[in-house]
Amino acid sequence: MGEQVEQSSMMLEDREQLLEMYNSIFDIIYNWIVVVDRQGIIRMINSRYCHFLGVEQQEAVGKHVTEIIENTRMHIVAQNGRREIGDIQQIKGNKMIADRIPIYQKGQLIGAVGTVIFKDVVELDAYVKRVGHMEKELDFYKKELKKALGTDNTFDNIIGTSQALQRAMNLAKRVASTKSNVLLLGESGTGKGLFASAIHNASPRSEYPLIKVNCAAIPSELLESELFGYEGGAFTGAKKGGKPGKFELAHKSSIFLDEIGDLPLNMQAKLLKVLQEKEIERVGGVKSQKVDIRIIAATNRNLEEMVKEKTFREDLYYRLNVINIRIPSLRERKEDIPMLADYLIRKTAKEMDRFVTEISPAAMRCLVEYQWPGNIRELENVIERAFNLVDKEAGITLKQLPTYLVAEQETEAVYAETSLKEAVEAVERKTISRCLNETMGNKYQTARLLGISRTSLYEKMEKYGIEVSK
Numbered sequence: 455m456g457e458q459v460e461q462s463s464m465m466l467e468d469r470e471q472l473l474e475m476y477n478s479i480f481d482i483i484y485n486w487i488v489v490v491d492r493q494g495i496i497r498m499i500n501s502r503y504c505h506f507l508g509v510e511q512q513e514a515v516g517k518h519v520t521e522i523i524e525n526t527r528m529h530i531v532a533q534n535g536r537r538e539i540g541d542i543q544q545i546k547g548n549k550m551i552a553d554r555i556p557i558y559q560k561g562q563l564i565g566a567v568g569t570v571i572f573k574d575v576v577e578l579d580a581y582v583k584r585v586g587h588m589e590k591e592l593d594f595y596k597k598e599l600k601k602a603l604g605t606d607n608t609f610d611n612i613i614g615t616s617q618a619l620q621r622a623m624n625l626a627k628r629v630a631s632t633k634s635n636v637l638l639l640g641e642s643g644t645g646k647g648l649f650a651s652a653i654h655n656a657s658p659r660s661e662y663p664l665i666k667v668n669c670a671a672i673p674s675e676l677l678e679s680e681l682f683g684y685e686g687g688a689f690t691g692a693k694k695g696g697k698p699g700k701f702e703l704a705h706k707s708s709i710f711l712d713e714i715g716d717l718p719l720n721m722q723a724k725l726l727k728v729l730q731e732k733e734i735e736r737v738g739g740v741k742s743q744k745v746d747i748r749i750i751a752a753t754n755r756n757l758e759e760m761v762k763e764k765t766f767r768e769d770l771y772y773r774l775n776v777i778n779i780r781i782p783s784l785r786e787r788k789e790d791i792p793m794l795a796d797y798l799i800r801k802t803a804k805e806m807d808r809f810v811t812e813i814s815p816a817a818m819r820c821l822v823e824y825q826w827p828g829n830i831r832e833l834e835n836v837i838e839r840a841f842n843l844v845d846k847e848a849g850i851t852l853k854q855l856p857t858y859l860v861a862e863q864e865t866e867a868v869y870a871e872t873s874l875k876e877a878v879e880a881v882e883r884k885t886i887s888r889c890l891n892e893t894m895g896n897k898y899q900t901a902r903l904l905g906i907s908r909t910s911l912y913e914k915m916e917k918y919g920i921e922v923s924k
């Protein structure tokens with residue numbers, strides 16, 4: 455008996471909770487809703503609808519629906535039990551789309567529920583079109599902005615299958631979705647910027663643009679206002695309304711601090727404060743503001759050494775070094791060079807609107823053997839230069855590669871996999887370059903040393919694209 459009482463009181467409690475929940479939903483729902491009984495008396499009406507009608511909820515409930523809502527047919531539906539969907543109803547000068555649905559309980563008609571979905575059909579239509587158009591436009595500009603900022607790269611743009619690169623990529627992919635700060639280490643031109651974009655674009659923050667700062671490129675006296683922004687009148691020459699800094703712009707996004715090793719000590723302290731307090735204050739400002747940012751830092755310097763030498767703050771180093779990814783140099787992954795060269799040739803051909811797609815085996819061999827101190831950026835430059843020298847739709851050969859690059863190779867290595875003609879040309883090219891170096895660019899002496907006429911030397915220099923540096 456006691457158990458039964460307990461059970462039914464629990465059921466009652468459940469019902470009350472359920473009712474309370476339905477009431478809340480009814481009230482917060484975006485649509486405007488009214489419920490009438492069979493006599494057309496309003497039993498429920500949500501506050502949004504009341505607000506539009508300009509009546510109080512308590513005032514409306516209990517009144518006949520015709521007293522509260524113009525042109526209503528709710529009392530008719532509550533009588534005849536026939537649903538009306540999509541009826542146009544004029545209320546307070548607005549055209550509304552009204553749905554009126556009879557309510558039955560155990561087969562008995564007990565009233566009706568009515569909803570009004572938007573205040574004006576024409577406006578709704580125009581609104582939907584406008585929003586759709588704006589969304590498309592926004593998407594377009596987001597993409598364009600990313601392209602313009604060079605931040606539209608994803609992991610698909612990182613070329614290379616070598617183990618060394620794949621290891622770095624796998625780690626980067628794993629950490630992309632986390633909130634952790636990332637430190638990218640690697641020589642200049644290895645792709646640190648590319649990795650930073652790819653990590654950001656694979657993260658939940660990718661809706662917002664990646665903000666880039668090259669710490670080495672901004673004069674130290676401007677760095678603070680660049681990073682933190684300033685209030686109007688903060689200093690002479692300050693913009694009237696002030697200017698947001700890069701940290702502020704990176705709110706909810708990621709900030710790429712390139713060349714972090716070049717950040718002066720005073721700015722290191724300020725950056726540390728941002729990381730600890732997650733707040734920034736504009737130069738000349740009085741109040742601080744919260745920022746939610748993820749830091750992706752990069753450097754080609756040895757930060758550990760710098761910490762030892764006390765030129766880089768140890769506490770900042772640990773904060774930034776939560777995850778560090780070392781990007782291998784091109785020398786450490788020579789097997790990626792052919793694939794990279796092909797990719798860059800295709801990319802350059804597209805950018806320059808040219809049909810060059812081929813590279814001779816000797817030229818490719820030369821690229822693979824070279825030491826690439828400037829890494830992929832240097833490879834990009836070499837390919838772009840070759841495009842400027844190559845005949846219209848011909849392929850790239852040794853002739854279009856810079857002398858320093860070809861001269862570095864052992865001639866045997868060059869002609870081991872090439873045609874006799876190319877091998878002869880490679881030897882000629884190399885010999886001429888060497889002689890020109892020896893004679894410090896003196897063409898008369900070079901021609902004599904080589905036993906050829908000066909005209910012939912000029913012709914060959916032009917053929918091989920050899921230039922004498924002044």
Ligand SMILES: Nc1ncnc2c1ncn2[C@@H]1O[C@H](COP(=O)(O)OP(=O)(O)OP(=O)(O)O)[C@@H](O)[C@H]1O
Pocket residue numbers: 611612613614640641642643644645646647648649712754794830831834
């Ligand atoms: N694995 C790769 N695949 C394709 N392109 C690459 C790759 N790595 C780098 N690049 C390209 O090489 C160029 C140099 O890369 P990036 O600027 O990212 O190097 P970095 O390490 O940031 O250089 P720095 O230290 O000088 O700023 C860029 O144009 C980039 O797109």
